[in-house]
Amino acid sequence: xxxxxxxxxxxxxxxxxxxxxxxxxxxxxxxxxxxxxxxxxxxxxxxxxxxxxxxxxxxxxxxxxxxxxxxxxxxxxxxxxxxxxxxxxxxxxxxxxxxxxxxxxxxxxxxxxxxxxxxxxxxxxxxxxxxxxxxxxxxxxxxxxxxxxxxxxxxxxxxxxxxxxxxxxxxxxxxxxxxxxxxxxxxxxxxxxxxxxxxxxxxxxxxxxxxxxxxxxxxxxxxxxxxxxxxxxxxxxxxxxxxxxxxxxxxxxxxxxxxxxxxxxxxxxxxxxxxxxxxxxxxxxxxxxxxxxxxxxxxxxxxxxxxxxxxxxxxxxxxxxxxxxxxxxxxxxxxxxxxxxxxxxxxxxxxxxxxxxxxxxxxxxxxxxxxxxxxxxxxxxxxxxxxxxxxxxxxxxxxxxxxxxxxxxxxxxxxxxxxxxxxxxxxxxxxxxxxxxxxxxxxxxxxxxxxxxxxxxxxxxxxxxxxxxxxxxxxxxxxxxxxxxxxxxxxxxxxxxxxxxxxxxxxxxxxxxxxxxxxxxxxxxxxxxxxxxxxxxxxxxxxxxxxxxxxxxxxxxxxxxxxxxxxxxxxxxxxxxxxxxxxxxxxxxxxxxxxxxxxxxxxxxxxxxxxxxxxxxxxxxxxxxxxxxxxxxxxxxxxxxxxxxxxxxxxxxxxxxx
Amino acid sequence: xxxxxxxxxxxxxxxxxxxxxxxxxxxxxxxxxxxxxxxxxxxxxxxxxxxxxxxxxxxxxxxxxxxxxxxxxxxxxxxxxxxxxxxxxxxxxxxxxxxxxxxxxxxxxxxxxxxxxxxxxxxxxxxxxxxxxxxxxxxxxxxxxxxxxxxxxxxxxxxxxxxxxxxxxxxxxxxxxxxxxxxxxxxxxxxxxxxxxxxxxxxxxxxxxxxxxxxxxxxxxxxxx
Numbered sequence: 001x002x003x004x005x006x007x008x009x010x011x012x013x014x015x016x017x018x019x020x021x022x023x024x025x026x027x028x029x030x031x032x033x034x035x036x037x038x039x040x041x042x043x044x045x046x047x048x049x050x051x052x053x054x055x056x057x058x059x060x061x062x063x064x065x066x067x068x069x070x071x072x073x074x075x076x077x078x079x080x081x082x083x084x085x086x087x088x089x090x091x092x093x094x095x096x097x098x099x100x101x102x103x104x105x106x107x108x109x110x111x112x113x114x115x116x117x118x119x120x121x122x123x124x125x126x127x128x129x130x131x132x133x134x135x136x137x138x139x140x141x142x143x144x145x146x147x148x149x150x151x152x153x154x155x156x157x158x159x160x161x162x163x164x165x166x167x168x169x170x171x172x173x174x175x176x177x178x179x180x181x182x183x184x185x186x187x188x189x190x191x192x193x194x195x196x197x198x199x200x201x202x203x204x205x206x207x208x209x210x211x212x213x214x215x216x217x218x219x220x221x222x223x224x225x226x227x228x229x230x231x232x233x234x235x236x237x238x239x240x241x242x243x244x245x246x247x248x249x250x251x252x253x254x255x256x257x258x259x260x261x262x263x264x265x266x267x268x269x270x271x272x273x274x275x276x277x278x279x280x281x282x283x284x285x286x287x288x289x290x291x292x293x294x295x296x297x298x299x300x301x302x303x304x305x306x307x308x309x310x311x312x313x314x315x316x317x318x319x320x321x322x323x324x325x326x327x328x329x330x331x332x333x334x335x336x337x338x339x340x341x342x343x344x345x346x347x348x349x350x351x352x353x354x355x356x357x358x359x360x361x362x363x364x365x366x367x368x369x370x371x372x373x374x375x376x377x378x379x380x381x382x383x384x385x386x387x388x389x390x391x392x393x394x395x396x397x398x399x400x401x402x403x404x405x406x407x408x409x410x411x412x413x414x415x416x417x418x419x420x421x422x423x424x425x426x427x428x429x430x431x432x433x434x435x436x437x438x439x440x441x442x443x444x445x446x447x448x449x450x451x452x453x454x455x456x457x458x459x460x461x462x463x464x465x466x467x468x469x470x471x472x473x474x475x476x477x478x479x480x481x482x483x484x485x486x487x488x489x490x491x492x493x494x495x496x497x498x499x500x501x502x503x504x505x506x507x508x509x510x511x512x513x514x515x516x517x518x519x520x521x522x523x524x525x526x527x528x529x530x531x532x533x534x535x536x537x538x539x540x541x542x543x544x545x546x547x548x549x550x551x552x553x554x555x556x557x558x559x560x561x562x563x564x565x566x567x568x569x570x571x572x573x574x575x576x577x578x579x580x581x582x583x584x585x586x587x588x589x590x591x592x593x594x595x596x597x598x599x600x601x602x603x604x605x606x607x608x609x610x611x612x613x614x615x616x617x618x619x620x621x622x623x624x625x626x627x628x629x630x631x632x633x634x635x636x637x638x639x640x641x642x643x644x645x646x647x648x649x650x651x652x653x654x655x656x657x658x
Numbered sequence: 659x660x661x662x663x664x665x666x667x668x669x670x671x672x673x674x675x676x677x678x679x680x681x682x683x684x685x686x687x688x689x690x691x692x693x694x695x696x697x698x699x700x701x702x703x704x705x706x707x708x709x710x711x712x713x714x715x716x717x718x719x720x721x722x723x724x725x726x727x728x729x730x731x732x733x734x735x736x737x738x739x740x741x742x743x744x745x746x747x748x749x750x751x752x753x754x755x756x757x758x759x760x761x762x763x764x765x766x767x768x769x770x771x772x773x774x775x776x777x778x779x780x781x782x783x784x785x786x787x788x789x790x791x792x793x794x795x796x797x798x799x800x801x802x803x804x805x806x807x808x809x810x811x812x813x814x815x816x817x818x819x820x821x822x823x824x825x826x827x828x829x830x831x832x833x834x835x836x837x838x839x840x841x842x843x844x845x846x847x848x849x850x851x852x853x854x855x856x857x858x859x860x861x862x863x864x865x866x867x868x869x870x871x872x873x874x875x876x877x878x879x880x881x882x883x
Binding site: 105256257264288291293392395398403409433498 | 833834835838841843849851852853859860861862863864866868869
């Protein structure tokens with residue numbers, strides 16, 4: 001089974017599997033949390049569950065089930081890579097029960113997916129989540145009749161408060177232990193469609209994880225992945241003849257319409273709406289302001305100022321870094337140096353662990369003293385912003401501007417996240433729809449988006465030089481825009497459409513923000529810290545073997561062309577291993593007074609544009625393929641130096657001395 | 659009046675040459691022994707009282723007042739048919755003209771008016787030539803709104819049922835269909851800037867102009883008509 005990284009771990013083996021399936025933003029992840037009691041990213045932003053989370057649900061003393069949270073999907077016809085992951089899990093993951101989680105007040109729109117899931121022949125439980133919001137908007141639902149009509153258990157829940165969860169648990173147990181008379185009713189299509197479905201279904205001879213009926217329906221829509229699942233069918237030729245004719249798109253449309261009509265009929269029967277004064281009027285007003293083409297901008301500026309500049313820049317990168325860094329310099333490093341000096345003397349082994357570039361004194365110190373406070377504060381700010389539902393509104397606000405550089409408004413999420421950690425942001429580009437947009441976003445993240453760790457050090461470097469900061473920001477910003485502008489024209493493929501659901505604005509809950517930050521930090525340290533330590537070790541090895549001396553000499557040529565002292569070369573080499581290593585190297589040079597103002601600026605620009613850190617490179621390789629990763633690297637390396645070179649000459653031509 | 663396809667063609671050509679190109683063009687003289695389609699058409703029109711010999715050289719026929727009226731409606735039906743094919747049925751540009759010829763016969767009186775209203779009383783065909791207005795147009799233009807129009811041309815506050823969703827050229831499952839945006843659902847346009855914001859059920863969706871332009875809505879006012 002392929003359900004992306006972080007799929008079911010060994011501890012889930014042999015347990016019955018419960019899948020959470022549903023639209024983005026209906027509270028699947030929150031439900032997962034209350035069912036399993038374990039940590040997972042929960043958010044108010046459509047599509048943040050990039051990887052599949054799994055956990056164990058315990059009921060009573062002797063029932064243990066594996067619970068898997070799938071990425072959001074709107075229907076069984078996948079559009080984004082994420083939806084493809086969710087769909088593959090349903091079609092091939094052999095769940096023992098599927099919880100179809102829906103936003104209760106949007107039942108009519110979400111019920112067609114319930115029908116599709118029931119068609120799979122797998123047991124389904126319909127979970128009406130956000131039930132309080134439904135009641136709040138004046139709707140009443142006759143659940144007993146709905147349950148009878150659908151033939152599947154229906155449970156109402158409010159995942160964030162835990163209401164209805166005990167009932168849901170017992171329904172799950174009922175179904176899994178065979179105590180529920182499960183009788184999922186297929187919604188009949190029109191006679192003509194039923195005839196075509198039956199025609200394909202009776203040709204299916206092999207054993208499949210889902211019903212022939214569902215496979216036939218998907219095949220009639222000429223769904224590529226379904227056709228691949230059917231590749232081993234003995235009657236493949238006949239199936240293709242029936243399924244893949246020119247009317248496949250029309251079939252998809254008709255089936256969708258018929259499902260929707262059935263959903264509307266069900267909802268009209270069992271749902272009553274009492275019109276009432278709409279609550280949350282101020283939320284609606286605030287939402288309008290956020291997406292207002294004029295008033296939206298001061299709100300954005302405010303969010304950036306307080307969220308990024310004051311909290312991440314001031315508190316995280318300033319106060320916290322100073323505190324922890326001072327602690328390391330005064331308390332930890334001397335001790336570590338003394339300890340390893342006592343152990344190994346002053347030889348190569350000492351350098352591995354301690355001294356200027358040691359695994360402990362450099363690797364761990366940077367990870368704990370610089371990266372941890374900056375990244376943690378960024379993730380806290382990002383989680384709060386994300387949970388309010390602001391990001392989709394920001395996406396809508398910037399869509400038109402982003403279109404100019406070949407991205408859709410949707411890309412604002414990975415790009416913003418890139419200011420925290422470009423590596424994580426590169427993974428999140430999966431939520432983008434077209435290949436072109438994914439390539440472009442990955443490229444821009446690698447080139448022109450400095451991550452929070454790097455930003456922190458660069459800000460500290462240029463603190464007190466507002467002119468330098470302005471030129472740096474302008475150059476990097478211009479590079480970002482020009483690269484996007486050219487990328488839009490040079491990368492083949494259609495420009496991306498923009499389509500996004502705006503969830504209601506919600507007040508973030510402290511628990512959710514904590515859970516999410518925690519989960520992200522765990523991810524960060526699991527994926528990134530080892531690379532950190534490894535990078536220190538590689539630096540040590542490179543220095544020991546003399547390989548680095550050769551590389552540094554090579555790099556010193558472009559470094560000098562860009563008007564920098566040759567002594568800055570090591571910073572760039574280390575910058576390859578982690579961008580912030582490079583920045584921190586510059587920091588040391590600047591402190592020692594060997595860099596002029598202009599040189600510092602040029603170096604900061606080159607480092608910002610420079611080759612991504614090793615972790616991001618690895619993720620780009622994985623997500624976009626090795627040729628794309630190496631191609632990007634081959635471009636960005638010389639290009640960063642070229643921009644530095646050009647900037648240096650422009651500055652001296654204009655006689656600017658910073 | 660039941661005219662042959664060739665007679666329709668001849669009427670349309672007469673309209674285009676004389677009305678739009680400013681030429682003096684006459685139908686070939688009717689001669690009972692000629693089997694050329696144009697000549698046959700001309701005789702058919704002459705028999706119906708739509709054409710008569712005029713002052714043009716070579717005994718060429720000219721349309722009578724009744725003939726002019728028929729020509730005008732012929733052109734109108736043809737071009738409305740072309741608009742219908744292009745806007746609603748999304749037929750390829752290259753074959754629109756040919757299909758327009760076949761389709762125009764379907765648009766008999768009454769249906770013609772409904773199609774014209776559905777399309778919003780268009781003033782030109784997909785090739786840019788003007789469509790002679792019908793009686794419905796004068797009435798329709800005073801309302802100044804079409805009955806069915808893309809969301810991208812609606813105003814904030816407009817609501818109605820989705821009439822149809824135009825597909826993009828690329829193959830595969832359509833995104834809007836997959837997201838559950840289907841004909842028959844009630845939508846309301848909330849905002850047009852900075853992007854289109856659409857209320858569907860209890861949810862709000864933001865989309866760009868391109869996608870909004872694919873969702874065609876039958877405005878609430880025209881419901882039940």
